[in-house]
Amino acid sequence: MDIYRENIIEHYKNPLNHHPMEDATLVDEDLNPLCGDRIKIWVKLDGSTETVESMTFQGNGCAISQATTSMLTEVVPGMSIDEVESISQEDIRELVGVSLSPVRLKCALLGIKVVQAALLKYRANQIKNGE
Amino acid sequence: MDIYRENIIEHYKNPLNHHPMEDATLVDEDLNPLCGDRIKIWVKLDGSTETVESMTFQGNGCAISQATTSMLTEVVPGMSIDEVESISQEDIRELVGVSLSPVRLKCALLGIKVVQAALLKYRANQIKNGE
Amino acid sequence: MNIISDDDAMNQQILVEKIREDFPIFKQKVRNNLDLVYLDNAATTQKPRQVIESLTDYYTHWNSNVHRGIHYLSEVASDMYEKAHQDVGKLIGASMEEIIFTKNTTEGLNLVARGLEQKLKPGDEIVLSRMEHHSNLVPFQIIAKRTGAKLKFIETSNSQLLDIHSAEKVITDNTKLVSVPHMSNVLGSINPMEQISEIAHEHNSLFMIDGAQSVPHIPINVKTLNPDFLAFSGHKMLAPMGIGTLYGKASVLEEFEPLLYGGDMIRSVSYESATWNDLPWKFEAGTPNVGGGIAFGTAVNYLLDLDMHRVRRIEHDLTNYLIKRMKETDYVKIFGPEDINHRGGVVSFNIFNKDGMLIHPHDVSTLLDEKGIAIRAGHHCAQPLIESLHTPATNRISFYIYNTFQEIDYTLEVLENIHTMFS
């Protein structure tokens, strides 16, 4: 059962940082309508350095989407906004570490999609506010 | 060139009874929309014996439709209305004497279709007029 | 596949083994040299060599456009294509002019929706059910919105069938069409069609059956069920993709507006207007799928040779066994009717880990797939129904005539492993 390496099942059963965040800079949510997978994320930014301080999530759905997002909460903190925005499909594939069919890849990408969308809105707001 | 036995080509080139009829009892016309074949017929009835006295036609279209109708003008006179009404597809196939595909059979049937339709209307009128 | 005459004497397992030999796909291996266990038949069935050969034969020897050609190939192809309409008609007790070849069930359902649109006015009602496949829901949402007609829904009873009492309430004299699934592609429910047909007709409503999941699996006669329309797909009953049927009562079709215009559906045209061809050609615009239609005829003859009662029995026995075995575990939840006699060969289920946590169907199907087992997971194009089941998705096993008890045993074994792995 290659693709469900213990790692994924472990993250699925005991997801990391799986709770809301009181003092989050950003909150966002999305779903994969084909699966019903749903992810909500909280991100705290350090505004001066434009760096992610911490990230939490909640959601439900398949092991792939939940475990990948759980892994992200470990990887993303410490990255700059630009670095997070440039996380690619390939990076996610590596993170998951197992081969994914096109349908399942969408599950794996859901978490990063929500984070990147939230950061994009943050940037757009900065520009609007003339910062 | 089996199906175009000389008979058909002869009837086509020199159709019999190929003219209007001044004192016709019935006049009717129809076309085969798929081919554009068009036949108009004139029939004189002997009302007392309910027998066809004579038949003429005009029209244009393929050799099969025109030749078959030409042949009919020889066959139908002398028949009772009931006899004409009971002429079948098989009878027409025999009259033409050559094998016909379904599409071409429609051409062969056009003439008899017009005659039978005219007779049917004649009968319907008789009933309406209480005869 | 030649069936020996004496029905009861013949061991069903031996019959299924004979049937399997007709399906070349089972001779190959999938993934890492695994046997294919194909349990996704409600999505599409596999094709016997007779059907594949029928396609090849047509394109190798008889390929031609139909109806209009005055040449040999066109005559032969036209005859074969008409004969296919007759064969499909025979399966459901209809005559050729009532059999419209569509590309799939969805086109048939849309054809009826669009034709009806021309007759609807505000206040008219269309009655569907809570079990709809999207294809029998969305076309009617659209025409209701455009015409001001109202959508109403027959509720599901506790026994997981369309509720007759609800039908009696929602179908009224304002109802212009009742359109419901004969068999649910999620719950497996075989719904009470005769009764709903009667209620609809008492109110002078048209009655349409979505037969996508029933025509392939159980004996059906339109004379008994008395629908005005019945839509189904070839690809769910051994035929190639791209071909399906909309049955319509001749008297209803005569008065109905076509969906598509052009080509052979026309009798006569000027620049200003046009008149239509005879049934069923009035509803088959453009060059039809002649090869697919002929192969559909071959598929239907395969099923008729086998006998639809036998098809039903094979699936019934498999379903019965699967459900019995699943009930012996404590981690499988089965959806749909309890009563096996109101159930087709479709079983939706979820599995849980030992803490009662749902193992997501997408994970289940991925893990089954790694063992060569093809099932479907998701909302099965019936999202509102799935939501009403309070689950994000289900796993679905669906059978056809070539499935075996061994395949069920093997699948259950892998499901047990998945359960353990997540526990």
Added chain:
Amino acid sequence: MNIISDDDAMNQQILVEKIREDFPIFKQKVRNNLDLVYLDNAATTQKPRQVIESLTDYYTHWNSNVHRGIHYLSEVASDMYEKAHQDVGKLIGASMEEIIFTKNTTEGLNLVARGLEQKLKPGDEIVLSRMEHHSNLVPFQIIAKRTGAKLKFIETSNSQLLDIHSAEKVITDNTKLVSVPHMSNVLGSINPMEQISEIAHEHNSLFMIDGAQSVPHIPINVKTLNPDFLAFSGHKMLAPMGIGTLYGKASVLEEFEPLLYGGDMIRSVSYESATWNDLPWKFEAGTPNVGGGIAFGTAVNYLLDLDMHRVRRIEHDLTNYLIKRMKETDYVKIFGPEDINHRGGVVSFNIFNKDGMLIHPHDVSTLLDEKGIAIRAGHHCAQPLIESLHTPATNRISFYIYNTFQEIDYTLEVLENIHTMFS
């Protein structure tokens, strides 16, 4: 068929002989042991073994429903089906999301007509031509009647092409759609698409090309012709029946209403409403013709290997020869453009007996058929055009890549016999 690299060095006749070997239908005899001379290619073309094998391969090894399945077969089938969209896109310079698989040209044209219907109001104008196939005429008659829009027609010039001056007159700021045939299936005219495209767009009208007779025969690029829509059929270009394409500009498709609803064209549904999937799937409702689509891809690759310029040249040379030889007789009347460079491989004609009496095309085609020669006779689904030619019907010879000069010689010989027989 492997083409040797050096284009010009290769004798075209040898190439055609190589091509013929790919078509199994030419290996059989028709009627009384006659060779098949197939000259009805505008109706449908024959299929090379590569295409037939592609169908067989799919149904033998990869058959599955697409998009939703989380299992091996479904993944492979989905990939193959998407790849087929890309291949067809490559042929006309479009990307995958602009390639909608339909069942035929007729469906594509109807899709656009029905989508447009939602946007039309009285006083709006739709511009067609005097050369329409019924499939590009009747759908617009229907929507014009329903919406109060007006149909207008671009006239035919003396050189038997769509008249640019007429186009400039009839296309106005009220024009919402211009839809015309790239190549006439009766006259063989290759119409000036670039110019009409420009005129349409100057008036902010949508522009659709009926490409049923052009895409199979001449190099086409949507970037150059700039249509908003382009419809064509697989079966007229080596692919199986039941599959075709509607190309649409992505920006236009985004705003356009689908023709059919249900199945995979949906993103999300409640009992009340629904939202649509991404392009092109938004326009492919229900289970698509996966096998047909994949085989369409194979057909397109066959043509791309051959090169569309070479296809055009083969047909050009055959047409040139046929017309030259016909003009040497005194009993053949040819319809369509004089200028061979504005003509595709379609030749409509009538023959007369020595007294100048028309020999009806149905008789001609029956008599040719007795010698194994398949042509078409009638009004070719273009009745109003045929009436304007002042003839009840025409004979039509239409070529494809496997036709030969010998076949032309033989056909002309039989035509001569028919002429004599009727004289």
